[in-house]
Amino acid sequence: MSEYPVRRGLRAAVPILLAVLPALLVPGCRVVENGGTGDVPPVVETTATKQAKPSGRKPGVVNIETEQELSGTRAAGTGIVLTAAGLVLTNNHVIKGATAIKGTDTDNRRTYPAEVVGYDHAGDIAVIRLTGATGLKTAAFASASRVDVGDVVTAVGNAGGKGGSPAVVTGKITALEQAVTARDDSSGTSERLTGLIETNAPIKPGDSGGPLLDTRGKVIGINTAASAGLTTKGAEPKKDHRGYAIPSDRALETARRIQRGEASSTVHIGRTAMLGVKVRSNGRSPGALVAEVVPGTPAEAAGIPVGAAIVAFADGVVDSPTALTSMMLAHHPGDAVRIEWTTRQGARLATTLRLGEGPPQ
CATH class of the missing domain: 2.40.10.120 (Thrombin, subunit H)
Incomplete structure (x- = not known):
């Protein structure tokens, strides 16, 4: 090949x-x-x-x-x-x-x-x-x-x-x-x-x-x-x-x-959930670095700021932007999830929010 x-x-x-x-x-x-x-x-x-x-x-x-x-x-x-x-x-x-x-x-x-x-x-x-x-x-x-x-x-x-x-x-x-x-x-x-x-x-x-x-x-x-x-x-x-x-x-x-509705780690069925952040790699530190927060989304309502690093989503550890995307695709709009992030000052915060609806990924 x-x-x-x-x-x-x-x-x-x-x-x-x-x-x-x-x-x-x-x-x-x-x-x-x-x-x-x-x-x-x-x-x-x-x-x-x-x-x-x-x-x-x-x-x-x-x-x-x-x-x-x-x-x-x-x-x-x-x-x-x-x-x-x-x-x-x-x-x-x-x-x-x-x-x-x-x-x-x-x-x-x-x-x-x-x-x-x-x-x-x-x-x-x-x-x-x-x-x-x-x-x-x-x-x-x-x-x-x-x-x-x-x-x-x-x-x-x-x-x-x-x-x-x-x-x-x-x-x-x-x-x-x-x-x-x-x-x-x-x-x-x-x-x-x-x-x-x-x-x-x-x-x-x-x-x-x-x-x-x-x-x-x-x-x-x-x-x-x-x-x-x-x-x-x-x-x-x-x-x-x-x-x-x-x-x-x-x-x-x-x-x-x-067609059979069989979701998997790569196959998403139905509407797509949205948190409302654009993320990128956090360099050598773990997590997904928030580069942008979309107005009017669950992320904004929860107070997740630009510069924060998302480190946990639902029951999983977020070690990269790709990991966060995969975890998101396992959920649907309206799901309640717990999310954790660290601030630029090193504080660790958490909240539970309901995911919104976004475009397919």
Whole structure:
């Protein structure tokens, strides 16, 4: 398994005031840094051939738009229809931080408000529900276990976040079992993803969450990250596109778990709890250092100040910002939790508060 740092350039994010100016869209999905009702559909066994032609666009693609009030941005991505009643598979980073979500089915051209059913932060998978949707055309899936290097593929998505008919690009599978460090330009965060399908199809910002199709039009992967470097083949440098997709088998396994309501250490079901602080590493000291307190939140009401270090949450010890996030995801809005923090002067304080509701993480 090889590894590349990758820029996640698959979700388009813009300041609210610039949302109507497509030329000012900024990549907000991760980039390689070096250069309803009804069941989730079963995997259909099929094999693409290297000599076959690209499949072109198939049914079951959704353009997703989100509003992120806390950061003052809008974002756009793609989803894949799982059920006729409106369950849609997408990337977690497409809906991360969203305070409002809407999805436009590209087959019937209708736009629906959407709610988050659940998400896997570590695996970059989320399931949303299009409210009021019925009779949607669903995507067909195939197992990614039978794909091979050289197979022809098609990537479909909301390229550039422009909406309308999905963009369609083609290429070949260039590697399997790839590991990347993916960075989200809109938040500055990064994470490591493994076991990905690599393709030279020119995936663009906005394509996150869209399907990677085999030659029969079956979904074999969920597009999640991309990079475009330069190579010096021949006399002139050429762009070297590398796109990365989560294998369909893994994505569907997570989607089924979410649909069944099975929470875990990485899978969160339903609404997301919020404390109301932005935290960072506390250097060599334990805890999560409070860098900002969001007005009108439980943290502000409890008097947790900027500069405090949160050291305990519920029944757990907080030794890092990541630990605090994981503990938060195990709770839901309205839960009463005990929280402890140390002040800059070294005093240790504690209180019990009820968590508010915030955007998905």
